[in-house]
Amino acid sequence: MNAETQNSARDHTNNPAPDHTNDPAHDPGYNFAYLDEQTKRMIRRGLLKALAIPGYQVPFGSREMPLPYGWGTGGIQVTASVIGADDTLKVIDQGADDTTNAVSIRKFFRRVTGVKTTEKTAEATVIQTRHRIPEAPLREGQILVYQVPIPEPLRWLERRESESRKMHAYAEYGAMHVQLYESIARFGRITTTYDYPVKVADRYLMSPSPTPKFDNPKMHMNPAIQLFGAGREKRLYAVPPYTRVESLAFEDHPFEVQEWDDACALCGDDKSFLDEVVVDDAGTRMFMCSDSDHCRDRRAAGHRGGAEGAAAEALAAMTGGTDDGSNKDRAEDWAKDREAAQ
């Protein structure tokens, strides 16, 4: 049947699963993937319901995790519930693999699961993310796990959960349109730039987590499985593959994504999401890709941006990433490079 071949999800054969207990990479002091089995089952049930009701927030019994709320406890619990020994995990924070949050979460999962980790989007089977969706297109079977701080898109309009729940139940989303309209009335345009509200499968209003609105179009009809976890707020939600995700807008004020006058100083890309970086005390600024893997891929393919010499090398080092988590002080490296160049 073509449905099976069409599906690039892993082949679920009945081969004996690897024995994790003897895996030296997995700390035997913890259950595989840290969570106990009862908790995983609860989250797994919640995830299946979340997929069956796209965009609806499923309440779950979020657990204490060995890091504070705000550091991705929801995403970690989702990842811990789906990950298996033969997965390859990628973790990004603001698009980069080598920032503090990403490094510590990657280390955590390497310790409690022993899985392979990667910085390459194409190699990963599970990608946990904070604030970005990778530039490289995702494929069927890949799982994108979002860390979500505030899952409720109506929270700043209606503080009472009892009320916002009713608004979702009756698809009563006029207030959100009013808020966007007020923004147009005051500023002449919709000023929301991140966590831009979307409607999923023409029904639920959903917060895409604080991703830049630049990434909203990537959620639409994406072949991958998108799962969201909010630890402090105790909510799970999902966007199934090939699902309509529409950013709210008006006919005369259509949805638009950010654009830059510059291109990435390293790889020259003028299509990707750019970060602005101050490179010296004189306030010189440069733009570079927020997605470090995307930028490295392009440089490897021979693309070059405007930065030259020491500045280019320093910037490249900043996006280089060290997978062992031993993040050197890059600013120091860069200062040395600068001195050498002068």
Added chain:
Amino acid sequence: MTDNPNDLKPGFADPIAGSQDAFRGLLAAMSYPGSIHRVHLPEGHPAPLSAATAAVLLTLTDGETPLWLDEQADQGAVRAYVAFHSGAPVVDDLATARFAAIAAPRTMPALDRFAPGDPAYPDRSATLILQIEDLEGGETVTLTGPGIETTRTVAPKGLPADFWAQWDRNRMLFPCGVDVILTTGDSLMALPRTVHAEQEG
């Protein structure tokens, strides 16, 4: 078939890795409705449950999930298996069940007798495991909806005669409604409530 508790069948060889792998099969099935997945199977399964049905029960049910068994599935060996490996309370009232294992779907109760959740909490709905004759070779049905890029054709065999008419009514309840997992032997497919099904002809 025997009610001898000594005949208790074993569960997953490695409960942690086994249920994780089986869950990923379910996750893929629920994400890509109508696609067929072979799942990680337990070492044993009690008649009349198929291996895939047993795998789903071991993966998703526990003491927090009331389980309803249809007359065919309600055997001593099945109850013993569920009690030992999952701990799910077997309930008589199907409206209170979060999961239902149905071994004879042709004569099963109507879908609308199971919990559809409520508009504020549509996740509090039942998941029905229908053990059918075959996932292929039945009447052809075209599926559309979230998880399906264009259309997907399925032909499950052994469903109730008016299943797709019932399914249409179930879909109308969205965001409420039941979700269905179809199993045969070592394979399964899922029909989340969002799926729109069109019969040929």
